[in-house]
Amino acid sequence: xxxxxxxxxxxxxxxxxxxxxxxxxxxxxxxxxxxxxxxxxxxxxxxxxxxxxxxxxxxxxxxxxxxxxxxxxxxxxxxxxxxxxxxxxxxxxxxxxxxxxxxxxxxxxxxxxxxxxxxxxxxxxxxxxxxxxxxxxxxxxxxxxxxxxxxxxxxxxxxxxxxxxxxxxxxxxxxxxxxxxxxxxxxxxxxxxxxxxxxxxxxxxxxxxxxxxxxxxxxxxxxxxxxxxxxxxxxxxxxxxxxxxxxxxxxxxxxxxxxxxxxxxxxxxxxxxxxxxxxxxxxxxxxxx
Amino acid sequence: xxxxxxxxxxxxxxxxxxxxxxxxxxxxxxxxxxxxxxxxxxxxxxxxxxxxxxxxxxxxxxxxxxxxxxxxxxxxxxxxxxxxxxxxxxxxxxxxxxxxxxxxxxxxxxxxxxxxxxxxxxxxxxxxxxxxxxxxxxxxxxxxxxxxxxxxxxxxxxxxxxxxxxxxxxxxxxxxxxxxxxxxxxxxxxxxxxxxxxxxxxxxxxxxxxxxxxxxxxxxxxxxxxxxxxxxxxxxxxxxxxxxxxxxxxxxxxxxxxxxxxxxxxxxxxxxxxxxxxxxxxxxxxxxxxxxxxxxxxxxxxxxxxxxxxxxxxxxxxxxxxxxxxxxxxxxxxxxxxxxxxxxxxxxxxxxxxxxxxxxxxxxxxxxxxxxxxxxxxxxxxxxxxxxxxxxxxxxxxxxxxxxxxxxxxxxxxxxxxxxxxxxxxxxxxxxxxxxxxxxxxxxxxxxxxxxxxxxxxxxxxxxxxxxxxxxxxxxxxxxxxxxxxxxxxxxxxxxxxxxxxxxxxxxxxxxxxxxxxxxxxxxxxxxxxxxxxxxxxxxxxxxxxxxxxxxxxxxxxxxxxxxxxxx
Numbered sequence: 001x002x003x004x005x006x007x008x009x010x011x012x013x014x015x016x017x018x019x020x021x022x023x024x025x026x027x028x029x030x031x032x033x034x035x036x037x038x039x040x041x042x043x044x045x046x047x048x049x050x051x052x053x054x055x056x057x058x059x060x061x062x063x064x065x066x067x068x069x070x071x072x073x074x075x076x077x078x079x080x081x082x083x084x085x086x087x088x089x090x091x092x093x094x095x096x097x098x099x100x101x102x103x104x105x106x107x108x109x110x111x112x113x114x115x116x117x118x119x120x121x122x123x124x125x126x127x128x129x130x131x132x133x134x135x136x137x138x139x140x141x142x143x144x145x146x147x148x149x150x151x152x153x154x155x156x157x158x159x160x161x162x163x164x165x166x167x168x169x170x171x172x173x174x175x176x177x178x179x180x181x182x183x184x185x186x187x188x189x190x191x192x193x194x195x196x197x198x199x200x201x202x203x204x205x206x207x208x209x210x211x212x213x214x215x216x217x218x219x220x221x222x223x224x225x226x227x228x229x230x231x232x233x234x235x236x237x238x239x240x241x242x243x244x245x246x247x248x249x250x251x252x253x254x255x256x257x258x259x260x261x262x263x264x265x266x267x268x269x270x271x272x273x274x275x276x277x278x279x280x281x282x283x284x285x286x287x288x289x
Numbered sequence: 290x291x292x293x294x295x296x297x298x299x300x301x302x303x304x305x306x307x308x309x310x311x312x313x314x315x316x317x318x319x320x321x322x323x324x325x326x327x328x329x330x331x332x333x334x335x336x337x338x339x340x341x342x343x344x345x346x347x348x349x350x351x352x353x354x355x356x357x358x359x360x361x362x363x364x365x366x367x368x369x370x371x372x373x374x375x376x377x378x379x380x381x382x383x384x385x386x387x388x389x390x391x392x393x394x395x396x397x398x399x400x401x402x403x404x405x406x407x408x409x410x411x412x413x414x415x416x417x418x419x420x421x422x423x424x425x426x427x428x429x430x431x432x433x434x435x436x437x438x439x440x441x442x443x444x445x446x447x448x449x450x451x452x453x454x455x456x457x458x459x460x461x462x463x464x465x466x467x468x469x470x471x472x473x474x475x476x477x478x479x480x481x482x483x484x485x486x487x488x489x490x491x492x493x494x495x496x497x498x499x500x501x502x503x504x505x506x507x508x509x510x511x512x513x514x515x516x517x518x519x520x521x522x523x524x525x526x527x528x529x530x531x532x533x534x535x536x537x538x539x540x541x542x543x544x545x546x547x548x549x550x551x552x553x554x555x556x557x558x559x560x561x562x563x564x565x566x567x568x569x570x571x572x573x574x575x576x577x578x579x580x581x582x583x584x585x586x587x588x589x590x591x592x593x594x595x596x597x598x599x600x601x602x603x604x605x606x607x608x609x610x611x612x613x614x615x616x617x618x619x620x621x622x623x624x625x626x627x628x629x630x631x632x633x634x635x636x637x638x639x640x641x642x643x644x645x646x647x648x649x650x651x652x653x654x655x656x657x658x659x660x661x662x663x664x665x666x667x668x669x670x671x672x673x674x675x676x677x678x679x680x681x682x683x684x685x686x687x688x689x690x691x692x693x694x695x696x697x698x699x700x701x702x703x704x705x706x707x708x709x710x711x712x713x714x715x716x717x718x719x720x721x722x723x724x725x726x727x728x729x730x731x732x733x734x735x736x737x738x739x740x741x742x743x744x745x746x747x748x749x750x751x752x753x754x755x756x757x758x759x760x761x762x763x764x765x766x767x768x769x770x771x772x773x774x775x776x777x778x779x780x781x782x783x784x785x786x787x788x789x790x791x792x793x794x795x796x797x798x799x800x801x802x803x804x805x806x807x808x809x810x811x812x813x814x815x816x817x818x819x820x821x822x823x824x825x826x827x828x829x830x831x832x833x834x835x836x837x838x839x840x841x842x843x844x845x846x847x848x849x850x851x852x853x854x855x856x857x
Binding site: 047077 | 545552
C-alpha cells in the first residue's frame with residue numbers, strides 16, 4: 001500500500017481540517033486517490049466544482065480546497081448538471097455514496113447517464129448506510145443482517161455497472177479504494193474522458209459493514225487483464241454481471257459520443273456573462289402587436 | 290330588437306380537437322386589430338380529444354380582465370356543448386349551431402348556422418373555424434377586411450389557394466352573419482377609437498406575460514417537469530431559447546428540476562422553475578436548500594385545484610399557504626401575484642431582481658384562469674427594467690457566507706476570481722463548511738432572517754382598484770381576482786365600497802396596516818378557507834368581516850361577485 005508523500009503540499013489539501021470519518025475508513029484512501037488524480041491532471045482548483053449529496057462519502061468536498069456544492073441527499077447529479085450547463089469551463093465531479101446515488105437519487109442517476117453531460121460521477125460504494133448507522137444500502141449483498149434487515153437483506157442488489165451499460169453510458173468503471181494507486185489511475189481516465197463517466201468505487205466501511213472488509217474486497221475482486229477491450233459493449237455486460245469475482249478497471253469506454261452541452265448549443269461564455277439581447281427582445285414584443 | 294352596448298359575451302363550445310382555440314384566437318386577433326377591447330378566457334377538460342370545452346370572448350367598451358357568466362352569442366360545435374353550458378343559456382342567449390349537429394339538445398333560441406357547409410363550399414371542411422369567426426364578425430358588424438388580412442398573414446406559407454379558400458369561407462360566413470343580424474334585428478354598439486388615436490397595444494395571454502417577464506429579466510436557465518397549468522412557461526422559454534440563448538432542461542422529475550436550477554444559479558445563471566401545486570410539493574426540499582444556501586431562485590407556480598391531482602385543467606388560489614410555508618426550517622421568501630398581464634411582465638422581472646439582490650427564493654403565483662386568459666395590454670405598460678447584476682469577482686480570502694451588517698454576503702460564483710465558493714446544505718460557517726458550532730448557528734439563522742425587514746419595507750403596496758380610500762368597506766383581492774373586483778365595483782358604483790388589490794402577498798408592507806385600520810374588510814379569494822385573509826390576520830392583526838370564497842374549480846364571474854358584494 002502506497003502512503004501519500006508528505007514532501008509536496010497538494011493545493012487541494014485542507015491541512016487543519018477536522019475530519020468526520022472513522023479511523024481506517026476507505027473514504028480516506030479514495031480522497032487521497034482523487035487528490036492525486038486532480039494534481040496529476042493539472043486541474044486548477046478554482047475551475048473545479050465537486051458536487052455531493054449527503055452521507056459519509058458526500059463529505060468529500062468538505063475536505064478539498066476547491067469549489068463545493070454540498071447539496072441534498074440524492075440530488076448531487078441534478079445540481080452538477082445545472083452547474084455544468086451554466087459554465088462549461090468548469091470541471092464537474094459529482095461524488096456521493098451508494099445510498100445517495102443509487103437509492104435516494106436513483107432516478108437522477110438513470111437520467112444523468114441519458115443526458116451524457118461531460119462530468120464525472122464517483123460513487124463511494126460501501127454496501128451499507130454508514131451515516132445512519134448500519135442499515136442495508138441498494139448494493140448490500142443478500143443475507144447480510146442489519147438492525148433493520150433482521151432476517152438478512154432480501155432485495156436483489158442494484159448493479160450500477162449493468163444499469164449504466166444498459167443506458168449506454170460511454171464510460172463505466174469500477175475501482176477499489178484499498179488500491180489507491182489503481183483507483184487514482186481510473187479516476188484520472190474518468191475525469192479526462194469527454195462525456196459522462198461512471199466510477200463505482202468499493203470502499204470499506206470499517207464500523208458498520210463487517211462483511212465487505214478490505215480483505216473481502218481483496219479476495220473477491222480482480223483487475224481486468226491488459227488485453228481487455230473496453231470498446232466491446234456486450235463483453236462489458238458480461239463483465240458487469242459477474243458475481244463470483246468482481247472485475248475492477250475500465251469496463252466500457254466509447255469515445256466520440258455527443259455530449260449534452262454540445263447538443264444544447266452551449267458556448268464557452270458562462271451564463272453569468274451573457275449579454276441581454278435588446279434587439280431580439282424588441283422583435284419578440286413586436287410579434288404580439 | 291336586440292341591442293348590445295359596449296359589452297358582448299361570445300362563447301364557443303365544443304369538444305377538444307374541434308378547433309375552439311383556433312376560432313377564439315383568430316377572432317381575438319381580428320378584434321384587437323379592429324381597435325376593440327377584447328378579453329378571452331377558457332375552460333377545458335383534462336382530455337386531449339373530445340369532452341366539452343368552452344372559450345369566452347368578451348368585447349367591451351372599457352378594458353376588462355374578468356369572466357362573465359352571461360352568454361350573448363353561443364357558438365355550439367356539438368350537442369354536448371349545449372348540455373355543458375345549459376345553466377348559462379338564458380332566453381337572451383342566441384345559439385348558433387348546425388341544426389343537424391345539435392338535434393338532441395334543446396338550445397332555446399337557435400339560429401341554424403351551417404358553418405361546415407360554408408367550409409365545404411369554400412373547398413374543405415377544415416375551413417370551418419374561419420367561417421365561424423366570420424359569422425361572429427358579421428353579427429357584430431365589424432368589417433370583414435381585418436379577417437381577410439389576418440388570414441393572408443397566417444396562411445402565407447400555405448400557398449395562395451389556401452388563402453383564397455379561407456377568404457371564400459370567410460365571405461360566406463360573414464354574409465350569413467350580416468343577414469342574421471338584420472333578420473334578428475341585432476344592433477351592436479362598440480366604441481372604437483379611430484386608428485390614428487389608438488395607443489399601440491399587444492395581445493397577450495398570462496403565460497406569455499410571465500414568459501416575457503422572465504426574458505426581460507435576463508433569465509438564462511429553466512429546468513422543469515411538465516405540469517398543467519405551469520407548463521406554458523416552460524414551452525414559452527423553450528420556444529425563445531435560441532434567440533435568447535436560454536438553457537432549457539426538461540427534468541426527469543420536479544425534484545431534479547429545482548436542484549438543477551439551484552446548481553445553475555450557484556454557478557451564476559438566472560434560473561427559474563415552473564410548476565403547479567403537486568409538482569411544487571416535490572420541490573419543497575429544494576426551497577429549503579435555497580433557504581440554507583442563499584442561492585437565488587424564481588419559482589413560477591400556476592395554481593390549480595388540489596389536493597393531490599385535483600382538477601388538472603381548472604383554476605384555484607389554493608396554494609398560497611403552501612408557498613408561504615414550503616420547506617423545512619426558517620428562512621425568508623417573497624411571494625408575488627400579478628393581477629394583470631402588464632403586472633405579470635413587471636413582477637416576473639422584479640422576482641428575478643429580488644431573488645438576486647436578496648439571495649433567496651421569489652415566487653410568482655398565478656393560476657389556470659390567469660395563464661389561459663388573453664387580452665390587450667397597452668404597449669406603454671410593457672416595461673423592460675434594467676438588469677441588476679450582483680455577482681462579485683472573488684479574491685483569495687473570499688468566503689461565501691461572510692457576516693455583514695445587512696446579512697447579505699457578496700455572491701461569488703465558481704470560476705470567477707481567485708477564491709473558491711463553497712455552498713453547503715448543512716449549517717455552515719462563513720467559509721461554507723459544515724459546522725455544529727452553536728454560536729455560529731445562532732448567527733447564521735439571524736443572518737438569513739435579517740433581510741425580511743428590508744424586504745417588507747420595499748414590499749409593493751396594494752393598489753386601489755375601485756372606489757375611494759375613505760370608503761368604510763374595503764374589499765381585498767389578490768392575484769388573478771383583480772379584474773373581477775375592479776369590474777364588480779364599477780358595476781355597483783357604491784360610495785361606501787372600495788377595492789384593494791395585492792400583487793405582493795409576502796412579506797406585506799407594514800404600511801398596509803394603516804390603509805385597513807378601522808375598515809370593514811372583505812376578502813375575495815378563489816379558495817375554500819380564505820388563506821390571504823388568514824395571512825392578513827397573522828401579519829397585521831387585520832380581522833376580516835366577510836370572506837367571499839369560491840372553490841368549485843371555476844373563476845369568479847362578475848355577476849356572482851356583484852351579488853356577493855350586495856350583501857355587504
